[in-house]
Amino acid sequence: RAHVIVFGNEKGGSGKSTTAMHVFVALARKGRRVGAIDLDVRQRSLYRYLENRRNWSSRKGVNLLTPLLAEIRPSLDPDRAKAWREEAAVFDEALERLAEQCDVIIIDCPGAHSNLSRLGHSAADTLITPMNDSFVDFDLLARIDPYSYQISGPSVYAEMVWESRKLRAQAGLGPIDWVVVRNRMPLDDANNKRRVGAMLEQLSSRIGFRIAPGLSERTIFRELFLSGLTLLDLREPNAGPAVDMSHVAARQEVRELLAHLNIPGSGY
Amino acid sequence: RAHVIVFGNEKGGSGKSTTAMHVFVALARKGRRVGAIDLDVRQRSLYRYLENRRNWSSRKGVNLLTPLLAEIRPSLDPDRAKAWREEAAVFDEALERLAEQCDVIIIDCPGAHSNLSRLGHSAADTLITPMNDSFVDFDLLARIDPYSYQISGPSVYAEMVWESRKLRAQAGLGPIDWVVVRNRMPLDDANNKRRVGAMLEQLSSRIGFRIAPGLSERTIFRELFLSGLTLLDLREPNAGPAVDMSHVAARQEVRELLAHLNIPGSGY
Numbered sequence: 001r002a003h004v005i006v007f008g009n010e011k012g013g014s015g016k017s018t019t020a021m022h023v024f025v026a027l028a029r030k031g032r033r034v035g036a037i038d039l040d041v042r043q044r045s046l047y048r049y050l051e052n053r054r055n056w057s058s059r060k061g062v063n064l065l066t067p068l069l070a071e072i073r074p075s076l077d078p079d080r081a082k083a084w085r086e087e088a089a090v091f092d093e094a095l096e097r098l099a100e101q102c103d104v105i106i107i108d109c110p111g112a113h114s115n116l117s118r119l120g121h122s123a124a125d126t127l128i129t130p131m132n133d134s135f136v137d138f139d140l141l142a143r144i145d146p147y148s149y150q151i152s153g154p155s156v157y158a159e160m161v162w163e164s165r166k167l168r169a170q171a172g173l174g175p176i177d178w179v180v181v182r183n184r185m186p187l188d189d190a191n192n193k194r195r196v197g198a199m200l201e202q203l204s205s206r207i208g209f210r211i212a213p214g215l216s217e218r219t220i221f222r223e224l225f226l227s228g229l230t231l232l233d234l235r236e237p238n239a240g241p242a243v244d245m246s247h248v249a250a251r252q253e254v255r256e257l258l259a260h261l262n263i264p265g266s267g268y
Numbered sequence: 269r270a271h272v273i274v275f276g277n278e279k280g281g282s283g284k285s286t287t288a289m290h291v292f293v294a295l296a297r298k299g300r301r302v303g304a305i306d307l308d309v310r311q312r313s314l315y316r317y318l319e320n321r322r323n324w325s326s327r328k329g330v331n332l333l334t335p336l337l338a339e340i341r342p343s344l345d346p347d348r349a350k351a352w353r354e355e356a357a358v359f360d361e362a363l364e365r366l367a368e369q370c371d372v373i374i375i376d377c378p379g380a381h382s383n384l385s386r387l388g389h390s391a392a393d394t395l396i397t398p399m400n401d402s403f404v405d406f407d408l409l410a411r412i413d414p415y416s417y418q419i420s421g422p423s424v425y426a427e428m429v430w431e432s433r434k435l436r437a438q439a440g441l442g443p444i445d446w447v448v449v450r451n452r453m454p455l456d457d458a459n460n461k462r463r464v465g466a467m468l469e470q471l472s473s474r475i476g477f478r479i480a481p482g483l484s485e486r487t488i489f490r491e492l493f494l495s496g497l498t499l500l501d502l503r504e505p506n507a508g509p510a511v512d513m514s515h516v517a518a519r520q521e522v523r524e525l526l527a528h529l530n531i532p533g534s535g536y
């Protein structure tokens with residue numbers, strides 16, 4: 001059966017869609033059959049990125065790897081309970097349809113608390129939570145006492161993941177491999193970077209996630225959106241001018257991340 | 269009557285709460301009486317930042333400027349139409365209560381499409397929309413044809429602002445001064461930075477916003493969250509080691525932004 005990777009973080013702009021896109025390309029290039037569901041029904045950043053990719057492919061006459069897509073429409077029913085049941089049915093059907101033809105299914109979640117996001121989280125074999133190098137982002141995982149630098153308790157997003165794990169256990173499904181990925185990290189080793197890292201180490205054993213090697217703040221991770229490409233689609237750069245060194249380093253960061261995700265049969 | 273400044277962008281992590289906090293401190297330091305409403309009812313990043321600030325104040329025995337707060341509870345009514353009317357009433361009451369005692373009211377919105385966010389936008393005299401230096405963020409304002417680099421049409425967030433302007437006009441209220449602020453800009457002048465800037469110039473006249481000087485990617489803008497401080501609260505650094513130069517530059521960026529916001533009586 002297909003391995004489901006969910007990209008989740010209620011904190012906006014933490015890098016869910018960006019890491020989802022890069023993980024997709026990394027897996028596809030190893031020959032995995034990948035499916036994708038975008039649960040961010042308003043922004044649809046992942047679908048938009050993939051739409052740009054398809055347009056680039058056809059216009060340039062190149063054959064870029066693209067995932068099998070399943071469209072999800074949110075329910076417009078004014079009755080909240082009815083809307084939720086409707087969405088659960090649509091989601092389950094989409095997931096089953098993709099599972100028949102894919103080894104891996106990627107699910108991108110919105111930076112908000114929605115019924116569809118909850119459904120996505122409960123379907124996760126692997127949950128990837130990217131986060132900015134910031135205590136503002138940290139605050140959605142757990143509260144920190146600023147004087148003792150001690151964790152004072154879990155926050156809304158950690159509780160949401162806890163709920164999803166409970167639902168999975170009740171449904172007899174396997175555990176969620178929860179992987180936190182630091183994103184948009186500054187290239188220099190600032191105090192703030194070290195402090196956030198230390199607090200994440202503390203928190204990981206407490207709320208049950210592991211930390212995978214993260215991605216630095218690099219323009220290459222965001223400047224190819226309009227073409228639908230990622231740096232992995234570009235020809236391997238030679239050791240050359242400074243910009244190529246950043247690309248080499250960026251590729252290495254993506255490889256390191258994939259190697260730590262432990263996706264069965266991923267080739268990393 | 270109070271001048272209402274709304275921080276809005278449906279795109280998550282664009283910097284709404286961060287710029288809201290810095291604009292608050294900048295105005296408060298000029299003696300303005302500032303009120304604040306956090307419409308991000310799940311994350312409550314602005315309220316959390318201010319809570320940290322109050323705790324720091326009392327614990328350190330210092331007198332940090334804090335805004336007058338109005339708490340907003342979302343409606344739990346399962347009937348969506350009823351819930352929206354309930355929230356509109358709560359919001360109007362909170363706004364009126366603050367307007368009696370404040371010159372300026374700051375409203376922070378969630379990185380999502382919510383009823384409360386729409387209410388906030390319709391109350392805006394000034395709408396500040398921070399955005400990352402990225403076509404991923406741009407995509408929520410407008411679609412771009414990747415080949416011609418032409419704007420092909422407005423996206424969900426631009427349409428939402430359009431709706432809010434219509435509602436205000438129908439209610440006989442004044443226009444919204446819509447100000448886009450580039451945030452987390454790279455310090456070097458990359459191709460991507462120039463392209464995003466050029467497309468924003470194109471878009472501004474088309475959908476009716478102006479562009480204010482933005483903020484660079486600087487750790488000082490995010491590393492003081494736990495203490496509830498901003499760099500404006502720190503003593504003016506002397507010309508000294510490298511880190512102080514970044515603080516001097518950061519202060520200048522905030523001042524430039526405030527000078528361009530044209531908040532009546534703001535002192536900038």
Ligand SMILES: Nc1ncnc2c1ncn2[C@@H]1O[C@H](COP(=O)(O)OP(=O)(O)OP(=O)(O)O)[C@@H](O)[C@H]1O
Pocket residue numbers: 011012013014015016017018019040043045109110111112183184185215216217218219220221222278279280281379400401402403404405
């Ligand atoms: N490692 C990185 N380096 C540079 N820019 C990045 C990086 N990761 C993400 N970005 C940029 O940061 C912004 C936020 O990223 P992204 O949209 O992927 O986050 P998200 O969590 O999906 O946001 P949302 O909550 O809105 O869905 C985008 O403008 C993106 O291009």
Ligand SMILES: Nc1ncnc2c1ncn2[C@@H]1O[C@H](COP(=O)(O)OP(=O)(O)OP(=O)(O)O)[C@@H](O)[C@H]1O
Pocket residue numbers: 010011012013111132133134135136137279280281282283284285286287308311313377378379380451452453483484485486487488489490
């Ligand atoms: N100019 C900046 N320099 C460095 N870091 C920044 C800057 N602006 C914002 N950040 C960091 O970027 C992240 C997103 O910022 P912020 O939370 O203010 O955005 P937001 O638009 O309020 O997000 P949301 O949509 O989740 O409400 C936070 O971790 C914040 O600390």
Ligand SMILES: [Mg+2]
Pocket residue numbers: 016017018040045046109110111
């Ligand atoms: Mg996204």
Ligand SMILES: [Mg+2]
Pocket residue numbers: 284285286308313314377378379
């Ligand atoms: Mg916010």
